[in-house]
Amino acid sequence: xxxxxxxxxxxxxxxxxxxxxxxxxxxxxxxxxxxxxxxxxxxxxxxxxxxxxxxxxxxxxxxxxxxxxxxxxxxxxxxxxxxxxxxxxxxxxxxxxxxxxxxxxxxxxxxxxxxxxxxxxxxxxxxxxxxxxxxxxxxxxxxxxxxxxxxxxxxxxxxxxxxxxxxxxxxxxxxxxxxxxxxxxxxxxxx
Numbered sequence: 001x002x003x004x005x006x007x008x009x010x011x012x013x014x015x016x017x018x019x020x021x022x023x024x025x026x027x028x029x030x031x032x033x034x035x036x037x038x039x040x041x042x043x044x045x046x047x048x049x050x051x052x053x054x055x056x057x058x059x060x061x062x063x064x065x066x067x068x069x070x071x072x073x074x075x076x077x078x079x080x081x082x083x084x085x086x087x088x089x090x091x092x093x094x095x096x097x098x099x100x101x102x103x104x105x106x107x108x109x110x111x112x113x114x115x116x117x118x119x120x121x122x123x124x125x126x127x128x129x130x131x132x133x134x135x136x137x138x139x140x141x142x143x144x145x146x147x148x149x150x151x152x153x154x155x156x157x158x159x160x161x162x163x164x165x166x167x168x169x170x171x172x173x174x175x176x177x178x179x180x181x182x183x184x185x186x187x188x189x190x191x
Contacts, residue, residue, distance in 0.1 A: 154181030161187035
């Protein structure tokens with residue numbers, strides 16, 4: 001079967017009209033958009049960059065350490081003031097990470113020092129979260145887990161860890177699942 005053109009006449013655009021291909025259209029559109037952005041920038045919006053910021057912790061001691069969130073061992077420089085970890089930077093001279101950190105390494109300090117971090121157990125009672133003691137929380141969780149294990153067996157529970165667990169925590173988490181009697185475990189360390 002041979003495919004034929006239905007019309008052999010001149011283009012509906014006419015012979016004198018220039019044709020724009022896709023690449024030409026994108027170039028023209030990008031140029032127009034850039035010109036519009038520059039023309040629409042208010043005066044004073046763009047300013048000269050400053051030489052550098054002032055250090056909010058001038059007395060902080062810089063301590064080279066290693067990120068513990070995976071087995072790579074990226075370099076971190078922790079700034080410690082009066083025994084408190086106040087800030088962190090990437091270690092540009094570290095032979096493994098070469099100054100790079102993943103999202104877990106970049107939030108390393110916040111994992112321990114964040115004001116939003118959960119510091120005590122909460123229980124949902126009548127639609128509201130209530131603070132309970134550690135002993136009560138552990139007793140309730142243990143009782144429910146033992147009931148599930150007795151009724152449905154050890155493989156009825158899937159142990160899901162956290163991407164914020166360190167190597168050591170993942171190791172202990174896996175051991176706990178093995179002691180429970182199951183291989184249904186994952187630590188969810190996907191970045």
